[in-house]
Amino acid sequence: MSTGEITRPRAFFEIVDGSLRHYRQRFRALVVLFVPMAIAQLVVGFVGGLMQIEGMKSAEDIDVGASMGYVGVAGLSWVLFSILYFIAYGGSIRLVAEDLLGRTMSASDAWRFGVRRFWPMVAIMVVVTLALALVIAPLLGLGILGGPIGIALAVPLMIGLVVFLSLRLMLAYQVLLVEDLDAGTAVNRSWDLMRGNLLRGIALGVFLALLVSVVTAPASILGMGWVFFIDENGEIQNHTAFWSLMGLSQVLGAALQLVTAPLTSMLWTHFYWDIRVRREAFDLRSRLERVGGPPDPPSPSTSSAST
Secondary structure, X not given: OOHHHHOOOOOHHHHHHHHHHHHHHOHHHHHHHHHHHHHHHHHHHHHHHHHHHHHOOXXXXXXXXXXXXXXXXXHXXXXXXHHHHHHHHHHHHHHHHHHHOOOOOOHHHHHHHHHHOHHHHHHHHHHHHXXXXXXXXXXXXXXXXXXXXXXXXXXXXXXXXXXXXXXXXXXXXXXXXXXXXXXXHHHHHHHHHOOOOHHHHHHHHHHHHHHXXXXXXXXXHHHOHHHHHEOOOOOEOOHHHHHHHHHHHHHHHHHHHHHHHHHHHHHHHHHHXXXXXXXXXHHHHHHHHHOOXXXXXXXXXXXXXXX
């Protein structure tokens, strides 16, 4: 990263361009962080496929024991996937921030940092989820009570409020992990930082959604192909083709997720940095801290003597 890119406010496409180039420079370290998550995703994908096969069978052919086993393994795998994702996401945010501060952080140090900050990140997730639930539940209830007209009015309002709240709280993880604040303070600070930046936040969210959709589309399309090798009773017709296709789609999906997950943290952290540069001259303060801090203000006695 060149100094000129991180010490001044940047336009939206400059943030995107800078993030992509930064991502290429630190690709290896960022991807290494998410490897455990990708392995857990493979397990989730395979078990999910087996559950779908079981679900396609007729009622008398379903193996209840196997179905319950799949559910249990899928649940545990998903929990493990979520934990590993949170750790990697937190570590990647701190790694990107350290780069922007002019310091270098290794993937192992970033992972350990993510582990240490795991529970505060979970606390933020709980707070955000509760906030969204408090918005969704009343509107959904009013919509149901109001019939078709109520639903027609409630659903757009609900979507709008969910988007608004999600964006206002989007930078809570960056605040938590870069500024080392507690979860509650991080949520409040994200709310403040996003004031006046919602349109740029929406643009970044849409860009990320489109980018991830395009990149992961091949795995999604490939993942639907195994259905053609299952008959109406849920029996596999061509085992070689079926397992080859399922394996390829799951491995490709995990690999693509491995590429897109760090890009998400990279883009939002660059966005967070730009807001702080605009509002707080964060770049100047950080550079002063690296060279020993800003000079102390003159004491009253010194000022009096000079006058």
